[in-house]
Amino acid sequence: MKDIQGGVCAPKGFKAAGVNADIKGKHENRNDLAAIVSDTLCTSVATYTQNKVKGAPLKITKKHLKDGHAQAIICNSGNANTCNANGEEIATQTCDLLAQELGIKPEDVLVASTGVIGQPMTIDPFKNHMHELASKLKYENSDEAAHAIMTTDTVKKEYACEFMIGDQVCHIGAIAKGSGMIHPNMATMLAFVTSDVAISKELLEAMVHDVVNDTFNMVSVDGDTSTNDMLIVMCNGLAENDKIVIKDHHYQAMKDALYHICEELSKGIAKDGEGATKLLTSQVQNARTLYDAKTTAKSVITSTLFKAAMFGRDANWGRILCAIGYAPNDVDITKVEVSLSSKAGSILVCEKGAGVAFDEEEALKILSEDEITIDIDLHDGDYSATAWGCDLTYDYVKINGEYRT
Amino acid sequence: MKDIQGGVCAPKGFKAAGVNADIKGKHENRNDLAAIVSDTLCTSVATYTQNKVKGAPLKITKKHLKDGHAQAIICNSGNANTCNANGEEIATQTCDLLAQELGIKPEDVLVASTGVIGQPMTIDPFKNHMHELASKLKYENSDEAAHAIMTTDTVKKEYACEFMIGDQVCHIGAIAKGSGMIHPNMATMLAFVTSDVAISKELLEAMVHDVVNDTFNMVSVDGDTSTNDMLIVMCNGLAENDKIVIKDHHYQAMKDALYHICEELSKGIAKDGEGATKLLTSQVQNARTLYDAKTTAKSVITSTLFKAAMFGRDANWGRILCAIGYAPNDVDITKVEVSLSSKAGSILVCEKGAGVAFDEEEALKILSEDEITIDIDLHDGDYSATAWGCDLTYDYVKINGEYRT
Numbered sequence: 001m002k003d004i005q006g007g008v009c010a011p012k013g014f015k016a017a018g019v020n021a022d023i024k025g026k027h028e029n030r031n032d033l034a035a036i037v038s039d040t041l042c043t044s045v046a047t048y049t050q051n052k053v054k055g056a057p058l059k060i061t062k063k064h065l066k067d068g069h070a071q072a073i074i075c076n077s078g079n080a081n082t083c084n085a086n087g088e089e090i091a092t093q094t095c096d097l098l099a100q101e102l103g104i105k106p107e108d109v110l111v112a113s114t115g116v117i118g119q120p121m122t123i124d125p126f127k128n129h130m131h132e133l134a135s136k137l138k139y140e141n142s143d144e145a146a147h148a149i150m151t152t153d154t155v156k157k158e159y160a161c162e163f164m165i166g167d168q169v170c171h172i173g174a175i176a177k178g179s180g181m182i183h184p185n186m187a188t189m190l191a192f193v194t195s196d197v198a199i200s201k202e203l204l205e206a207m208v209h210d211v212v213n214d215t216f217n218m219v220s221v222d223g224d225t226s227t228n229d230m231l232i233v234m235c236n237g238l239a240e241n242d243k244i245v246i247k248d249h250h251y252q253a254m255k256d257a258l259y260h261i262c263e264e265l266s267k268g269i270a271k272d273g274e275g276a277t278k279l280l281t282s283q284v285q286n287a288r289t290l291y292d293a294k295t296t297a298k299s300v301i302t303s304t305l306f307k308a309a310m311f312g313r314d315a316n317w318g319r320i321l322c323a324i325g326y327a328p329n330d331v332d333i334t335k336v337e338v339s340l341s342s343k344a345g346s347i348l349v350c351e352k353g354a355g356v357a358f359d360e361e362e363a364l365k366i367l368s369e370d371e372i373t374i375d376i377d378l379h380d381g382d383y384s385a386t387a388w389g390c391d392l393t394y395d396y397v398k399i400n401g402e403y404r405t
Numbered sequence: 406m407k408d409i410q411g412g413v414c415a416p417k418g419f420k421a422a423g424v425n426a427d428i429k430g431k432h433e434n435r436n437d438l439a440a441i442v443s444d445t446l447c448t449s450v451a452t453y454t455q456n457k458v459k460g461a462p463l464k465i466t467k468k469h470l471k472d473g474h475a476q477a478i479i480c481n482s483g484n485a486n487t488c489n490a491n492g493e494e495i496a497t498q499t500c501d502l503l504a505q506e507l508g509i510k511p512e513d514v515l516v517a518s519t520g521v522i523g524q525p526m527t528i529d530p531f532k533n534h535m536h537e538l539a540s541k542l543k544y545e546n547s548d549e550a551a552h553a554i555m556t557t558d559t560v561k562k563e564y565a566c567e568f569m570i571g572d573q574v575c576h577i578g579a580i581a582k583g584s585g586m587i588h589p590n591m592a593t594m595l596a597f598v599t600s601d602v603a604i605s606k607e608l609l610e611a612m613v614h615d616v617v618n619d620t621f622n623m624v625s626v627d628g629d630t631s632t633n634d635m636l637i638v639m640c641n642g643l644a645e646n647d648k649i650v651i652k653d654h655h656y657q658a659m660k661d662a663l664y665h666i667c668e669e670l671s672k673g674i675a676k677d678g679e680g681a682t683k684l685l686t687s688q689v690q691n692a693r694t695l696y697d698a699k700t701t702a703k704s705v706i707t708s709t710l711f712k713a714a715m716f717g718r719d720a721n722w723g724r725i726l727c728a729i730g731y732a733p734n735d736v737d738i739t740k741v742e743v744s745l746s747s748k749a750g751s752i753l754v755c756e757k758g759a760g761v762a763f764d765e766e767e768a769l770k771i772l773s774e775d776e777i778t779i780d781i782d783l784h785d786g787d788y789s790a791t792a793w794g795c796d797l798t799y800d801y802v803k804i805n806g807e808y809r810t
Binding site for chain 1: 455456457458459485487488489490521522523524525631632709710713714716717719721722723724726727729730731732735736738755758759760797798799801802803804805806807
């Protein structure tokens with residue numbers, strides 16, 4: 001497997017583009033409407049937010065995905081199209097407009113939105129710019145699409161890799177947006193994944209479920225589960241591999257590649273969390289159960305106090321113990337060992353649930369890096385889990401105190 | 406019932422004091438060791454944190470409270486005495502030292518600590534200053550005790566009230582500390598409540614359980630459940646009322662007073678949350694179950710994004726809906742109505758789960774006040790609940806990025 005350029009257009013037969021549709025009506029100088037389209041119909045799977053409030057686009061996408069097939073995705077930023085009276089109507093019409101331009105069925109178009117919840121919205125910006133968008137969909141401009149779906153993101157999230165299935169070169173590509181309201185549960189922030197692998201819908205579903213649980217569902221920026229989280233995977237089969245229909249080594253090869261892409265997206269989203277200056281990786285090992293490992297890793301990465309301490313480069317490991325202590329599991333605190341590390345080194349701060357003397361200068365040096373790993377050894381079994389997060393900063397407060405204005 | 410002065414010394418027969426024991430060893434100019442003592446043995450009840458990591462003082466207090474009686478409380482700030490190898494030894498010796506000075510049994514002394522977790526600690530500061538502290542315990546200095554238990558608190562929390570049981574004038578007084586790591590689950594931050602009412606241990610337990618569930622357990626500052634949360638209630642019976650042994654109107658009179666004191670402490674703790682500029686009160690009504698009401702109220706008050714919006718005086722009600730949506734319950738979102746109010750007025754922002762047009766200028770005026778109420782009507786039943794919290798500010802990040810240094 002190797003990383004390559006090209007994002008969602010790296011797999012064969014995928015085009016992408018973005019335009020400025022002025023969704024907010026504020027004449028901002030940025031693209032806010034993106035589309036991805038495949039030359040042929042794709043086996044497609046999606047996972048959705050578990051929030052009871054669901055954006056209108058999610059409902060329409062779910063409807064359109066009932067048959068397990070899709071050919072295009074359209075996504076706007078600037079308005080979440082959520083808690084609006086006419087939301088489903090707008091989402092449906094958006095699919096209709098793109099379908100008409102591309103000459104495909106409206107049910108084969110999936111739709112997503114991100115931005116402020118509950119802002120009034122009309123179909124006009126979509127109407128006015130759909131032809132322009134469609135006319136650009138003969139190009140492979142993943143970069144443009146990746147930028148158009150950003151909200152408070154500061155960098156685009158775009159990844160692609162190449163791997164072999166038998167003798168066939170296969171590809172997976174992806175774009176995503178993250179930043180705030182990030183604490184996925186079941187599904188994720190917005191992530192669109194394309195592939196040219198041929199695979200059955202059933203196996204793709206199983207694979208996406210497993211991979212999302214270990215990647216996107218282990219990311220937390222602020223503990224808020226968005227109403228619009230969605231991950232879509234589209235596979236058009238143009239790599240011409242023997243179609244994957246059983247969980248053999250070909251299935252595993254694709255799963256490894258999908259995991260790699262989703263892990264990179266998850267880390268990218270955590271590192272670019274609103275206001276973040278640091279990527280925090282919480283690695284739990286030797287847990288009694290997988291549940292213990294996951295809940296412990298996530299509790300630490302979610303602790304507001306710990307996140308603020310990391311911003312302050314403060315090796316306040318007591319807050320890590322505290323967060324392990326209130327995780328919903330039965331971890332034996334008296335066995336817990338904690339180390340902090342970065343490329344500047346590694347330092348043991350806690351053993352058997354109690355502090356050990358350590359060099360504060362060295363700790364400060366380690367915590368001054370922009371990627372910090374918290375290693376938590378529970379000394380109680382064989383299970384491990386990883387979660388990703390970021391520090392809590394002045395800028396998070398600034399961004400979210402002023403978001404709508 | 407009327408509010409009075411005097412804090413924990415308002416009830417008959419209670420003394421309190423604070424001294425500077427230099428617990429941190431940094432020669433700071435503030436008191437950090439407090440004690441409360443009753444002239445006679447008290448019926449006593451405590452509730453504790455549900456964090457699996459428990460401060461050493463909690464374990465010793467639990468042991469000393471097995472017989473349901475106590476006569477004194479000793480509490481230090483500046484070090485949580487948690488995750489220290491010799492923690493229980495220090496907590497035990499602290500009780501011994503005070504008991505010896507006061508001529509009471511060590512098992513009748515309860516102990517609490519607050520501050521940084523996992524900092525090495527010795528018995529020396531307690532040894533060196535216990536005589537000084539005990540010698541001051543002939544005075545009724547609740548104010549001094551209230552100040553000595555503060556950490557990042559900016560104002561002391563001290564309340565007292567007077568009420569009648571039959572023909573007897575009775576009193577309840579309290580001091581508390583709050584500020585950070587506040588998201589109690591079962592028990593609370595540190596709160597010490599004194600009363601001169603005569604009541605059986607069984608009924609006092611039932612009353613404290615009910616009142617704490619509706620007050621302290623509905624407060625959230627940052628979602629972090631501390632390792633040292635504890636509430637202690639001591640009743641010495643010196644009011645000479647007929648001892649309360651059944652749930653009659655006398656029981657109810659005392660419960661009302663205790664609820665009032667605990668509600669005031671809860672609001673005081675929320676309003677003085679680390680870095681907070683606003684008290685947020687989330688009032689849910691017409692829920693199908695009490696569980697729905699409580700989880701909804703708490704989810705809103707806990708949302709990092711909503712808290713940042715309140716700091717920014719931004720009527721971003723979509724974040725309220727989002728937080729209602731991810732609360733662990735089955736609330737019907739399509740019935741939800743939300744209003745925002747303060748002493749500057751009230752404004753409807755959401756009806757039937759969707760936005761309604763409102764005057765942004767008026768909303769800004771309402772949200773510029775320092776006490777904001779979020780009224781959430783679920784239109785689905787008869788249950789209601791209230792939760793208290795605060796906004797998320799630059800200062801929260803500052804305080805917690807620099808806490809230990």
